[in-house]
Amino acid sequence: MEKSFLQSDQWAEFQRSLSYQVFQLGRVYIFQHNLPLSKSYLYCPHPTLFEIEQGGGFERFLLQIKEIAKKTNAIFFKIEPCEAVDFKKTKLLASLGMIKSHEIQPKRSLILNLSDSKEELLSKFHYKTRYNINLAKRKGVIVKTFTKKDYKKYFEDFWILINKTAKRDGFRPHIKKHYQNLLEVFNAELFVAEYQNKIIAANIVVFYNQTAIYLHGASDYEYRNVMAAPLLQWEQIKEAKKRGCIQYDFWGIDEKKWPGITRFKKSFGGKEIEYLGAYDLVFQPLWYGVYKVARMIL
DSSP: OOOOOOGGGHHHHHHHTTOOOOOOOOOEEEEEEEEEEEEEEEEEEEEEHHHHHHHHOOOOOOHHHHHHHHHHHHHEEEESSOOOOHHHHHHHHTTTEEEEOOOOSSEEEEEEEEOSSSHHHTTTTTHHHHHHHHHHHHTTEEEEEEEETTHHHHHHHHHHHHHHHHHHHHHOOHHHHHHHHHHHHOOOOEEEEEEEEEEEEEEEEEEEEEEEEEEEEEEEEGGGGGGGGHHHHHHHHHHHHHTSSEEOOOOOTTTTTTTHHHHHTTOOEEEEEEEOEEEEESSOHHHHHHHHHHHOOO
């Protein structure tokens, strides 16, 4: 697979801006997440196994991780490879003493190939999605895009919407600075849908390495019948194609955890991909048990 934006220099800088300690082993970034009682864990999101092999192999990589763990009092090391499910790779991770664990990044995603023309892409959407896109246009919904130069005008609208969406859909939003720094430091972009001079939907999109990633989305349920969300996605897809992207990543589907969101994303077509998931290498078994119990409670 292609290098993930989560392993880019820009993402490392973004993590530093949020006060995470950043380590680099060859071409792979590792981030330190602090825990209470001067503990921590080390996290490596979406590296390719090829990048690790290029750096001297997995065993050498884990030896270096163990050295970092000693200095940071890390309870465990978590890795989520940017690799599709593969029995041989799963067996490799298990042979190195790594255990399956909970994911931080989505286990499954939906990738839309942008090689088709706009007309061909649109024709593959669910018929109701096409209808809703046209409905939003008829109702006068306007889509606008903002970068770090001018996003502040509508950021508070996004912040209000993401909190409304989190409460409605039952997830915990990031702190405000996380979204601000995505736009200011990482150079993500803010897409908003305006209706009757009010922002009723807003998304944060990342453009990286010929891929557009729909990273965060928020909407006002009160205006759900205006159908701004489908139009917003369509405008983002067209913008991705305009910029020469070859694929559009809807970033996370799960019928059990996010049934409504998953159904919405699938209405645009695309191909499902399932990643290997998360694996932990435990350094402090007792504290690891405490950590797992705390996660269940909190």
